[in-house]
Amino acid sequence: MYIENIDVLDGRGCGQCSLPFLEKRGMKNNRFVALVLIPSFLFLLIFVVFPVVYGLGISFYDYNPANSQNPFTGLENYVRLIHDEVFWLAVKNTVVFCVAAVTGNIIITLFLAQIISVLPSRWMKTMFRTILFIPCIAPMVGTSMVWKYGIFGTDGGALNKIAGLFGFAPKNWFLTTWPMVLLIIVYTLWADIGYNVVLFTAGIEGVPKEFDEAAAIDGAGPLRRFLWIRLPLMGRTFAFVAIMTMANYFQMFAQFRVFVANGGRNYSAMVLTNYVYKMSFDSFDMGYASAVAAALFVLVFIVAMVQNKMMRSDWTYE
């Protein structure tokens, strides 16, 4: 699990960069603190900080672990990056995928959470939430495989069966460009909405009913009540979900590996994570792959910044 935006984790003061809750005073026992924290942070240094730096270092070399010579090439990998069409395609696809899938996810899950929350009985709520959550339990490689054959399959896949009912001839979806990306987004939504439905239902139930009901008396329709009353009131959940989902989708990998290991038709479904993997472990071009990884890092950073800016705008309780 990784997170792009620290602010959202700040328990009380959402949007304030300082962590005011840490100001309070507590017990003192420096020996105990040191005994636990020094090894812990050493561990983090080794497994998180060092790899980032190490990776950056490798990106300046023509690096293949099997070679006896791995010459220093300076910025050559980055120059190659700039001229690499596939890389730019991967950047574009990654951004398109994330924005489309996250938007789709949030709209659908908000809608589902809202209609689930108005169901009359507890067991119904639980049942639907449980069903929606089942795909989240299964490993994505497994469910991707099921979709590859059972849904997208040219011969016998559900998609072509449905198309057949309307008189369309079966289509080989893996030959398509943007439709394949769309299908991957649909798969991702299927696999991942359960989690956010659960979070949003909890968020919606946390909003005091009185507000909503008051608005109803004032003649606001369900949609307007939802948009203007509930949504702002569950601002923190919303911010959390948006940021976690975005962070999560940037590192989506398994389904791309299963559906379009080589990036699909004309690399139309190549994303950065898969490109890093392909470059480093299919082609063993680890120097260049590290440069791509560095670019991925920068991209994630930029998105975190943008999100940070957007989320700061008043998603708080009054």
Added chain:
Amino acid sequence: MQGKKESENKKSKYRKSGYRKSGYRKYHYVIIAFLSAFSALMMYPMIWMFLTSFKSNAEIRTNRTKFLPVEWTVEGYLSAFERAPIAGWFVNSMFVTICVTAAVILTSTLIGFIFAKYEFKGRKLLFMLLLATMMVPPQVTMIPRYLMIQKMHLFNTRWALIVPGLISAFSIYLARQFIADIPDSLCEAAKIDGAGPLRIYWHVVLPNIKPAIGSIGIFTAMMHWNDYLNPLLMLNDMEKMTLPLGLVIFDSQRSTDLSATMAAATLIMLPMIIIFLLFQKQFIKGMTMSGIK
């Protein structure tokens, strides 16, 4: 926003006037019907997988339009067990998941306890640093981690999956949030009674954050049970693989044996789904807490 009293008044008013009926209730049947249809759609891939695993390959080829197996057979399962060490993969997955989950629960509550209840120099900075490590996506560090694991001679062992997972910043954060809610007076009282930090941790902190432990445990276990990237990088031998990786390898070796592939997929997903259905209340609660805290 209107004054509280006024809204109270209105509340009683609409109750009388049957607001609930006019608000949502008239949509209930529509909503239930919609959700049922949507749920069926959501379940379709899983059901398809399950049913396909009981078809023979010949039937999959010839009877494409039939949803239910014409003749139920366990051929696929036999073929899967025969061709792949699925039982071994299961044991590996279990071992890795249990080790990591136990370790993460321990480390995150202990470290979370320190950040929540202790005063020391550089606390804020260290906590920020901790949170900052969460900003690094795993794909950014996968090449160095692969090389490091090789240098550490952990490559192609279960420890390659366990060791790097021992500390999780997110879990620490979660634990800290829960521990912070324990009243300071409880810890102080224990301290005055002469309890050392570990005793406070064991007798005061842990019993008070049971829900958090459940939440962290579920989160960590699911992440490692379903992990594909790390085993893909760190494991080589067929016998050492975990279930998700094994399934992919299995599929790439026998892509025309769909019945066996789906049987393997079913075997891999079923235990988790059953556990989930049995403990779904705790699962959902744990998930919810990870989001709300």
Added chain:
Amino acid sequence: MKRKLLNVLLCASMAAVMAAGCGSGSGGGTEPDSGDGGEKKESSDGKTTLTFWCHENEPWVKSYKEMAKKFEDANPDYTVEVQDYPFKVYNDKIQTALTSSTAGPDIVAVWGGTAPSFIESDALAEVPEDLVKEFEEDYMAPTLGIYQKEGKYYGVPMEFNLEYGGMIVNKKLFDDAKLSYPETWEELRKISKDVSKKNGDIVEMKGFEMMDGDSLICNYLAMILQQGGQYIKDDNSIDFATPEGIKAMEEILDMYNNGECDLEPLTAGEYCFNDVYQDKGYMASVGSWAIGEGSGSYDLTYGEDYEYVPVPQYGDEMAFASETGWGIIIPENGANKDAAWEFVKFFGEPENLVQHNIACNQLPPRKSLLDSEEYKEAMPNITFLLDILPSGQWMGPYNTSDMREVFNQMFIDLCQSDNPDVEGALKDASAKITENCQISYSMN
């Protein structure tokens, strides 16, 4: 305090950068070869143990073990231990073993296509002179191609790899349609056209299939060469956009546009012959290794359900291009290199090699085995391939899997566009392959 900590962190990062730099600069490979490598592995009875690595494949491993046993009988001082690994991870295993300072395997079986990455790293032992002499006299060129670097050899071929020349045919379908196997290219196309049935992107019944990852480019290159054309120039650059190349591509596109076969095998990464075994196709071009799949995976009977017959020649002159197949390499860091070479020489002796080729369903790499009665008797179904082997040329100093990726992408694009610019596409693909897929070191 904070500043101090920051400084410490910064220093640590700097150190890390430098460590990374040094690490990658010198690479894992320079770790001293001696290490444990100097010591000979000797078992308690004073015998030297040779470790032989191969990939998991039942009949192959069995054959390797038999060869090992024969070698042990002839050389009582040695024991040969055969270890097998799943193919998926096999190359990584070799890669790691070659760069490790501790001695790994003494002898390694490799697929020709993956050999360059090992040869490039200077981690392999050079083939001794007496064997090189045998190469020049008795081994066919395509079997050697990839094992060269700067005029020296680093691997010994075990087989002639051929993905062209034969096809699996569905005998039942042919019988039911009262058709006989095609003898000429025109007959093949006619049958293919007549029997195929198309529905959208799926061809429900395929005629002649060759559009999968392995066969497509092999058939295409053969079609160019058989017209007397050439696709590889003297400077080793690729040029498909010759009149012969364009004609051959148009012929293949015609098959697709006629609905004789579909692109499913290409997109799903499967082999065409599966369709024939599943009664969904009449003929599929594939190497002779696929014969075993019919009885193994599909419970079919050779001669009753299916057969393996020649693909009719497209042009006047028999010609084709072929990749280098399986061979043996000896790691430079091995503990018993001399003994390892003894084993390899033993393996390559015609009377031993032929048995291995028979056991593994392979074609022999040595000219002297082309008229081996033993081979013909054991493999009656593929003797027709022996006749064409001498007409083969080596595919060229290219990473053939990268080459296929570019080629197949281009092909799919051509199939999908309504108004294909064949010449332009071939030109682009040629340039891309020449630039990106060539093996980085010089062969001679």
